Amino acid sequence: MLKIAHYAYLQTMITIFSKRLLNYAEFSALIQQPIEEILPTLKNKGLDNIIQKLTQSHFKLLPAGNMDNLFLSVLLDDARSIIRSLSGYERDIFIYWIRRFELKNIKTILRGKSLQRSKEEVLAELTPLGHFTILPVDVLLNADNIAEILTLLEKTPFASIARYGSKSFEQKQDVFTIETALNHQYYTGLNKQLRVLSDEEQSLLQPLLGRIIDQTNLIWLLRYRLCYHLSPSHSYFLLVSGGYYLNSKILVQLSQITKLDQLYSMLPNEIGSLIKHCESIHQVELSLEKDIIQYAGNMLKESVFSLTHAFAYLVFREKQLSQLHALFKGKLLHLSDNEIAFAIGDSL
């Protein structure tokens, strides 16, 4: 009773917000429609700003940064509404989840500095996070070198993450090493954040978050082994814990692969069946993403409300916005429906 009362406002909000999500059939139907017809069907889906901008531009492709930012701002608006209704550690977990975008900005700044790009160039590539901004972007952009950026980050909520980055940078003056250290620390921090939840909440959240971590680990592993040709031990070390199907024993085995087709036989059936037809890392990524969306959609249909519903909504919304982004881009570039479906990971 108390729990119902505790989440009453959040539950109402998620129920209303869920109406903004498209089911599989609705989304597939969109692929075959011209953009002029798609836009009216997306009314009342919280995308008014994007529709207005596209209409004003007479269905011309907006600059890449603008388009990305428009979709992200939709997600951030939803996240802000959800976070506002939470307090304490629950609020902290959601804020930490949104901080992934700040982590992306940190990586952009670090890369920009290592490539000696101008401040303006780097600034144009940063993701504006509005109310969620905590990075002193100007100060970081004015730093002389990577070491100084990491020192400055130690004065932000990214202090512990940056400290590990600094250590890695001291060892090997390489941005890739810092980025992997930052990723590693981010997910270690996320696992730490989740530990404060009750066992029941953790068990509800774990399948969804675990699937996201599985996807992240598998894609990283494939890139490290097949693209960067890192050693099995090195590739394994750079992965993070907390996966749902892919535990450390399976990841150790997976780290030995040298070709993509070796992968399928080593994976548990639950994942193996999802990606058995995939011929590239990108396809693996899209297939797993589709599974995550599907799982998040199922969670939203669960009758007993929990914090996980809010998390599932955010995950679903983020992934679907990303698919819509790809769809719009494809339509505006006049790609064929098949090409668009392929890019989104759907098959017509």
Place this chain on the structure above:
Amino acid sequence: MSLFHSETMRYISLFMRFDDAPMASIVLAESGFFDPSRASSEDERFPDSQGVVYRRIFNNTLSEWGKISQYLSITPVEKINKLITINKHRLLNVESRLNEIWSTCSEHKENKRKLDEELNSLMHLFSLLDHFRNLDIDLSMLQQDFKFLDVRLGIIPLSYISRLKEALGIEGYYLSVYVQEKDSAHVIIAGVKKNNAIQALLDSASFQSLHVPREFHQHPKTVYSTLAKKKKNILEKISIHEFEWSMLQQRFKQEVLDSGDSLTLAKPYAILSEKMLRKGQLIQINGWVPLSKMPLICDILDKHIANPVIIESREPEPEEHAKTPSYLLRPQWLQPFLKLVTNYGAPGYREFDPSWFFTLSYVLMFGLMFGDAGHGACIVGGSLLTKKKWPEYSSFFLAIGLSSMFFGFIYGSVFSYEHILPSLWLSPMEHPMLMLKLALLWGACFIVLLNIVSIYNYLSNSQLKEAIFNSRGITGLLLYTALLWSIFELSREQFSSLNLLSVIIPLMVMFISQWIKSSGPAAERFLVSLFETYDVIIAYFSNTISFLRVAAFALNHSALAIALFTLAATANEAGHWAVIILGNLFILLLEGAIVAIQVLRLEYYEGFSRFFTAEGYLFKPMELSPQKLKITESS
């Protein structure tokens, strides 16, 4: 003793035989009233090669003596008992002996440095050994380069341990933690040697390699006991060294003290030799002496110099006043206030000495701004308790403490309590407007008084025009008093044409005076004169307003007390008293310091800047004190 001036000084010239110069230097220094001066007439001066050599030997010897007395912690005696001259040969002997002593001391010092270095490196090894203390193997094994085995020691962040262990397992390596700290762990990694396959992995894991020092070639426990033995050995050597040091101190103490005496006696001549004039066997020594001490100087020269000495003395010429030292003979208790005055600058020879005025006004204003019987009593108590340790500041704190107590009774304030003591006159918080008016009145009196002093200074220096027309002269004073009078009449709504006239006349005089002083085209002169005159009015206005801070701080003290009691009321009984005590301590230290600085600011910027040129220099007589030995600077 002149209360508001330097003592009257005499410029004296002493003519004597060259042989008598060393003894004359000593007795003049011993008198403590002779400030040597270079003669003004350069053409009569001959090069004094004897003096140059003497001063060089003196400085070298003093440098050696300084090093020895510092190393052996020998404090010189306070006073010289026997006045004897130190000639060049004797000074050379002292220098040679001090060189020998320093040679022994420096060797000893070097030994100590080596021992300290040994001890430091040993302690460093101890801290390194800490990294390996939990390993149960012969550390020499970790120094070997095995043919098939790859063994590494290092530190990694704690959060990486389990994943690194698993990752290394893929490569057939084994990881073991032997020391765990807050954020990191010391690990040993071993495996079959392959082409440095794990290096990239270790780099990603922020692995910091640890190298086993050469000294560690046994089991950690054995290494520890070996190091402990070495440490004991070094500590024994250090204690022997300390004993040797005390022996050295005993052995050389008397010689060092005697050398210090010799140097003290040599110093006056080393100083004077640079300033004296010589012509054949005749020398001339010039300097400043207070008029009251002239008989003393004549007397001691007569007593100690066998040959005749001609003493010529005269008053300083008006044009010499700028070069004449100011001798401010003030009682001991006034010295801390005098230090604050001279910190701004020394008064010129004929200039008004503001020490007394500064003391009285500083003490008065401090009490007005920080009136609290309890806090004042604490300052008085503190000054009495620390009198032995800091005697030179005792009277300062005593005076401001008493003033604070006095005004505490006037305001009825004790330890921030405003209602325990009945106020003898008024409580600032209850009469804020009156306090502000009083502060302005005090400021006006302060400025008027200092303007009068300024006029006096102009007249003393025969600057009649400045005394009449300057903004700090009679015209300025008339303008300021007229302005005050007019504002007063305006507040009573009785402003008359007489008031207007009283302001306009001095303003016109000042404007014309500025016009005469300025140069350039008429329009430029008009503008300069206009703005200069306008600036005078603004300066007088802002100076007077500045004194509002006297009342502001008195009110601030009461306001802080209210804040303190409001805070205390929110706490329980124990907390209440803790807040009261800590709050009072806070007020005493922080507000007390701020008030002290604010009063000083008022004195310096609203007071001294109005009349005090502070371009003089203080009378610095030669002294015969072994404790004040320092190298004489050659010009």
